[in-house]
Each structure stands twice: as C-alpha cells, then as structure tokens.
Amino acid sequence: MFTTMHSAKGLEFKNVYIIGTNEGTIPHEKSYDIEDEKKKTEQIEEERRLMYVAITRAEKNLYISSPINKYGKKVSKSRFIDDIKAPTNKEMQETTIGEKIYHKRFREGTIIQIEGNSIKVKFKDGDRVLDYKVCLTKGMIWKI
Incomplete structure (x- = not known):
C-alpha cells in the first residue's frame, strides 16, 4: 500500500x-x-x-x-x-528487568516488566507502562 x-x-x-x-x-x-x-x-x-x-x-x-x-x-x-536518534535493535534487546532508568518527568525508576517495545517501570509515585523506543528516540529516558 x-x-x-x-x-x-x-x-x-x-x-x-x-x-x-x-x-x-x-x-x-x-x-x-x-x-x-x-x-x-x-x-x-x-x-x-x-x-x-x-x-x-x-x-x-x-x-x-x-x-x-x-x-x-x-x-x-x-x-x-x-x-533522528532511534535506538538500535541491540539497544532494545540489552534492556533488562531490574535495570535503573531516569525519565525526564517521572525521575528515577526500575524496569519491572518488558513486553516488546513496552516497559513497565516502578517509579516513586507508582508504576507506569511506557513505549521504551519512543522514550529513547525523544530523549525522555536513559539508563543510569
């Protein structure tokens, strides 16, 4: 199409x-x-x-x-x-449960679940499901 x-x-x-x-x-x-x-x-x-x-x-x-x-x-x-600053497939595959990340809005968190491009992160104010690829591409999230 x-x-x-x-x-x-x-x-x-x-x-x-x-x-x-x-x-x-x-x-x-x-x-x-x-x-x-x-x-x-x-x-x-x-x-x-x-x-x-x-x-x-x-x-x-x-x-x-x-x-x-x-x-x-x-x-x-x-x-x-x-x-364009898209993450590579290798970067996506190297993400692991238990990994610490930092989000511009939600601050420090820990990855507790990974499903495709979606990650569930435990932040101080609660759990959030994020599109990891979009967050990386937009520079909203990074590993700490």
Missing part, C-alpha cells in the same frame, strides 16, 4: 519507506520563502512533525532514502535526518 505522509496519521505498517528525503522536499522549499521569521519557523516545525508522523508509522522496519542528485542537480539530505 502506498500513502502520503499527510494521510498516514493513525495508521501503522510493517515496513515504511520514506523516499526523497532532501532539503526542498521535506521541509518543502516553499517553507523557505516565508518572509515572517516566526511563521517560517512554525512551518518548518510543522513539517518536522509531519516527518515524525511518517517515521512512527513503522512497526518493524523504517527505510529513508536521500538521493545525491535530483533532476541532474546536486541536492542535500533533509535537516530532519540528522534529528
């Missing part, structure tokens, strides 16, 4: 391919032409959120392409590619 980033919200796919991830495409070149700096920044951030939606549609595999040339001209990769 093929879809656009705009219509992918709420859907999930085993494999996601994001093609042509270059400056001028995502973020779109029209974003650069906005005179008002505040509106320009807001538009680029909206396109960053759109890219995030596309990335998080992948259940298992994510593939991102960024060609070097487009229509015979040299192009650069999207600035959003360098923002």
